[in-house]
Amino acid sequence: MQLNPPVHRASTVLFKDTDAFLARGSQLYDGFMYGLYGTPTTRELETRIAAIEGGHRAIVVPSGLAAITHVILALCKPGDHIIITDSAYGGSRAFATSALVRLGIDVEYIPSDAGSVQAYLKPQTRLVLLESPGYYTMEIQDIAAIAAEAHAAGALVLLDNSWGFGASSMFEHGVDICCTALSKYAAGAGDLCMGSITVATEDMYRTLKAFVAGLGAGVSSDDAYLVMRGLLTLDTRLRDHAARALGLSQWLSSHPAVKEVINPARPGDRWHARFQKYFRGGNGLFSVVLHDGSLDAIRRMLDGLEVFKIGASWGSPHSLLAAAYPHGERSVDRWPKDQYILRLHIGLEKVAALKCDLDRALSRAAGIAALRVR
Numbered sequence: 001m002q003l004n005p006p007v008h009r010a011s012t013v014l015f016k017d018t019d020a021f022l023a024r025g026s027q028l029y030d031g032f033m034y035g036l037y038g039t040p041t042t043r044e045l046e047t048r049i050a051a052i053e054g055g056h057r058a059i060v061v062p063s064g065l066a067a068i069t070h071v072i073l074a075l076c077k078p079g080d081h082i083i084i085t086d087s088a089y090g091g092s093r094a095f096a097t098s099a100l101v102r103l104g105i106d107v108e109y110i111p112s113d114a115g116s117v118q119a120y121l122k123p124q125t126r127l128v129l130l131e132s133p134g135y136y137t138m139e140i141q142d143i144a145a146i147a148a149e150a151h152a153a154g155a156l157v158l159l160d161n162s163w164g165f166g167a168s169s170m171f172e173h174g175v176d177i178c179c180t181a182l183s184k185y186a187a188g189a190g191d192l193c194m195g196s197i198t199v200a201t202e203d204m205y206r207t208l209k210a211f212v213a214g215l216g217a218g219v220s221s222d223d224a225y226l227v228m229r230g231l232l233t234l235d236t237r238l239r240d241h242a243a244r245a246l247g248l249s250q251w252l253s254s255h256p257a258v259k260e261v262i263n264p265a266r267p268g269d270r271w272h273a274r275f276q277k278y279f280r281g282g283n284g285l286f287s288v289v290l291h292d293g294s295l296d297a298i299r300r301m302l303d304g305l306e307v308f309k310i311g312a313s314w315g316s317p318h319s320l321l322a323a324a325y326p327h328g329e330r331s332v333d334r335w336p337k338d339q340y341i342l343r344l345h346i347g348l349e350k351v352a353a354l355k356c357d358l359d360r361a362l363s364r365a366a367g368i369a370a371l372r373v374r
């Protein structure tokens with residue numbers, strides 16, 4: 001006997017006789033018929049993800065983005081209307097404005113801090129895609145209020161819960177489907193891509209499982225095993241990342257080069273009340289706006305980092321810095337022209353070394369003397 005489940009690698013699955021083979025399609029939802037559609041390893045991961053999200057069942061897919069695109073394609077048809085918060089993940093926006101528009105699906109972006117979607121709901125509205133906190137700018141929607149309105153109008157709520165995974169119970173707030181980038185804290189090492197679709201009902205599970213299988217999307221059991229290994233330490237890692245990020249957020253908020261720290265987990269943050277309503281804790285990811293948010297200043301800051309690395313994605317023990325230009329990636333939210341935003345992922349390195357690296361970088365950006373923090 002062993003502590004952890006074994007890795008079952010399979011394309012071929014064997015059947016005991018002709019009838020079992022010919023009836024193998026009945027195994028799609030609960031059993032095993034072909035490696036692509038599930039192995040004991042991927043099914044076990046799905047069970048654990050559903051438990052963490054507080055949902056009924058989950059489906060794992062090759063990436064966080066695939067989770068979102070598969071759900072939208074499975075549920076929306078030409079002529080339908082879909083509402084998307086303006087600060088949704090860049091990949092989701094790109095998919096909406098290319099693929100969905102081409103398919104004749106009416107895409108409408110709404111303010112990312114929405115407390116209501118009543119004004120946007122139409123008879124054809126099929127789906128409301130929320131993401132809290134929003135990508136880079138970190139707005140939190142009033143998820144429960146929006147879910148109630150959407151349901152009354154016959155629409156479903158899909159939430160990108162990549163940030164809140166492990167520290168939220170979004171089904172309690174009326175969300176119908178949670179999509180999560182397991183590439184982040186679930187895997188926890190920055191070394192693989194995977195996503196999950198967690199649903200509230202068996203009907204929705206069957207609809208989405210059949211669609212995902214039909215598109216030929218599945219994950220390898222080796223990767224599924226790595227995510228299960230990450231889940232073993234998820235809670236402690238999240239707490240540790242969150243505590244470090246909170247400490248550095250406080251310190252950064254009084255740094256002379258910093259205009260604003262956006263970390264909803266921080267008391268006093270403009271999204272903190274909604275954070276408290278919807279999340280049990282934070283994590284290592286937050287954003288910073290500099291007084292000088294020009295590309296030149298951002299370059300001076302990022303080029304020369306010693307502990308932080310430059311890169312997208314997050315959730316590993318490594319500290320990362322990424323920059324974005326929200327002005328070019330929003331349809332209805334306002335963001336100042338020529339103002340870049342920084343996204344920090346606080347890893348598990350020594351906090352003093354992170355502070356020192358940040359202080360030197362901010363001083364380079366602002367053209368001021370370093371504070372020589374310890």
Ligand SMILES: *Cc1c(COP(=O)(O)O)cnc(C)c1O
Pocket residue numbers: 062063064065066089091131135160162163181182183184193194195313
């Ligand atoms: C990373 C991320 C995704 C995409 O996940 P991938 O696994 O990289 O495709 C989607 N949404 C959010 C909020 C993310 O942070």
